[in-house]
Amino acid sequence: RYNETDRIFDELLLTRMQAGDRRAGERLAARWYPRLMSTAFRLLRDEEQARTAVQETWAGICKGWQNLRDPSRFAPWAYRILHHKCSDRIRRNQRERTQQGNFAEDQTIAASAENKVTLDQAFSALSEEHRIAATFYFGSGLTVQEISQVTGCPLGTAKSRVFHARRQLKKLLTDDVKEGE
Structure with missing residues (x-):
């Protein structure tokens, strides 16, 4: 469960990242990979697709973390990116099943x-x-x-x-x- 201590620590890491501390970024990524992976797997129900969605999510985080003005909003911001990546994959899977004539179970x-x-x-x-x-x-x-x-x-x-x-x-x-x- 994500608690207030986790939020504060993540805020500190993000603030240090924004100040140029690369190790803080590595630490934040190590802390967040399991969380993002667990959530992606629950949403997509496929480990390989979840792994890909998390990689795409982290790429999005790396592109935008400098512009995140309020580091305390990191968790919802990161999950929003993940939600978009997973939703894109779900839509893509549905299109592929429809095109192949397979209907969702x-x-x-x-x-x-x-x-x-x-x-x-x-x-x-x-x-x-x-x-x-x-x-x-x-x-x-x-x-x-x-x-x-x-x-x-x-x-x-x-x-x-x-x-x-x-x-x-x-x-x-x-x-x-x-x-x-």
């Missing part, structure tokens, strides 16, 4: 032999918008306001997406516990 959860639903399966059952909001909220520790900024949707929409995602996840995971008893 049904995203219903296939029950295992023991009727257990994992957290990953529950996330996969969410709509794209709800999965993105839940990933940023639960997985990346962003606030609803930051999710609104990252995704470019109104604050009320971000709140609604997190609310509905939480409700769906709770239902999927508690229904599984009841069935497994």
Whole structure:
């Protein structure tokens, strides 16, 4: 979970980067690669595509970090770049499937032999918008306001997406516990 201490440390690293400290940039990249990779993998559900999206994201960060006027906004800014890169890949994948005549798989959860639903399966059952909001909220520790900024949707929409995602996840995971008893 991304907390206030992490935010302050990242702000310090970015400020030092902007002052020309290359090692601070390397350290920031090392801190952020796992976070970005985890989020990208949850959004894209493909490790190779997630890795590529993170590389493209970091390239975007390197191009723009000098222009980031408020270093405390680094996290939402970085996740916004990642969101755009992942969205581009999702659209590209959908176009390719359509052109090839393959249609997206049904995203219903296939029950295992023991009727257990994992957290990953529950996330996969969410709509794209709800999965993105839940990933940023639960997985990346962003606030609803930051999710609104990252995704470019109104604050009320971000709140609604997190609310509905939480409700769906709770239902999927508690229904599984009841069935497994």
